[in-house]
Amino acid sequence: MSTTIPAKLPVDHATEKQLARGERVLTTATKGTKKRLTSRGATIAALIIAILWTTPTFGLLVSSIRPAADVNRSGWWTFFTNPSFTIDNYVDVLAAGNSQLTLAGAFINSIAITIPATVFPLVIASLAAYAFAWIDFRGKNWLFIGVFALQIVPLQMALVPLLSLFSRGLSIGDVQLFSGLNASGSYSQVWIAHTIFALPLAIFLLHNFVSEIPRELVEAARVDGAGHGQIFFSIVLPLTMPAIASFAIFQFLWVWNDLLVALVFADGGVAPMTKLLAEISGSRGQDWHLLTAGAFISILVPLIVFFSLQRFFVRGLLAGSSKG
Numbered sequence: 232m233s234t235t236i237p238a239k240l241p242v243d244h245a246t247e248k249q250l251a252r253g254e255r256v257l258t259t260a261t262k263g264t265k266k267r268l269t270s271r272g273a274t275i276a277a278l279i280i281a282i283l284w285t286t287p288t289f290g291l292l293v294s295s296i297r298p299a300a301d302v303n304r305s306g307w308w309t310f311f312t313n314p315s316f317t318i319d320n321y322v323d324v325l326a327a328g329n330s331q332l333t334l335a336g337a338f339i340n341s342i343a344i345t346i347p348a349t350v351f352p353l354v355i356a357s358l359a360a361y362a363f364a365w366i367d368f369r370g371k372n373w374l375f376i377g378v379f380a381l382q383i384v385p386l387q388m389a390l391v392p393l394l395s396l397f398s399r400g401l402s403i404g405d406v407q408l409f410s411g412l413n414a415s416g417s418y419s420q421v422w423i424a425h426t427i428f429a430l431p432l433a434i435f436l437l438h439n440f441v442s443e444i445p446r447e448l449v450e451a452a453r454v455d456g457a458g459h460g461q462i463f464f465s466i467v468l469p470l471t472m473p474a475i476a477s478f479a480i481f482q483f484l485w486v487w488n489d490l491l492v493a494l495v496f497a498d499g500g501v502a503p504m505t506k507l508l509a510e511i512s513g514s515r516g517q518d519w520h521l522l523t524a525g526a527f528i529s530i531l532v533p534l535i536v537f538f539s540l541q542r543f544f545v546r547g548l549l550a551g552s553s554k555g
Contacts, residue, residue: 288530295320295524302520320524327511327521331500334507334525341503342532343418344493345486348425349479355426356433357441357475361463363434364442365449375438381431390495393424397496420496425486433478440474441467476540484533504529 293307298317301309325335332340362368363375397420444467452462468475490505497503508525 291523291527294520295527297520299520302523320520321528324511324521324525324528327507327525332502332507334504334511334528336500337502337504337507338528340418340497340501341487341505341529344421344425344497344501344503345483347418347422348429348486349482351422351426352429352433352482353475353479356430356437356478357468357471358463359430359434360437360441360471361459361467363438364444365462365467366459378431378434382435386428386491389428390491393427394495397423418497418501421492421501424492424496425489428492429482429485433482436478437471437474440471444470480537480540483536487529487533 290307293310294302296316296318297307297310297320298315299320301313301315305313325333327334359378363371448466449462452466457465487503488505489503490509493503493506497506504525508522508529511521511525
């Protein structure tokens, strides 16, 4: 008996209509939740919090464009009574650093560290979330409980064992299971560290979104002959994109502003901005006028990322607060 292979993908028009219906349900639930959470009192409270939160940042910006003598002598609010401008702080801080690296180079290192350390856990976590939600295998529930329990492990407890694993490897008796990375002075150590630390929370959050996808969508695709790969890329991934974007913002901010992991795993010429900013301020903080300029440079990229993905961020949060 001969079989005929269809020329098009197994997901037919009926499944596409159901997918569109699922997107409309998600959008309707998001709008309803947004309407319930919006009120005049909440708006006023949000404005007050925004003003209180923005004031220190505005003071940081003002201090970064004041001469060093004025910064050390008076507060930033005196700028409005005795204004004076300079860009020397930015010029000096970009050239500041140590014998191996300047702040301009550390800025490139921060980008080179943060982007892969955000993409890697999202890719792995989205695949794992789909497997936990829609693939039946032995020990799935216990394994998911183990992943969830890893969230309570303090980050500080894992730093030294992980550094030892990277440098000396892993052995049982005379058997060497892992010889170590021997990657001192490269990005690989800090990439792996951030990925490991982000995976438990990422898998847990994405699993909650993936498991709420209407079962009839997945079942219809299976009836049409779609495999797990087609279901994931054609149905699951588009519907969970707001959740992925929400966690991507969080992960990007965590990695970009991280100092602890950078102190342990990112040394030499691969140090990020946070590590270098802690050094250029001086042993007693006497050069903190440079710190104001450097800190304001460091927040530019997170601001751009947040405002670029704000629409997906808000939609992901609101979708996660509703059912159905």
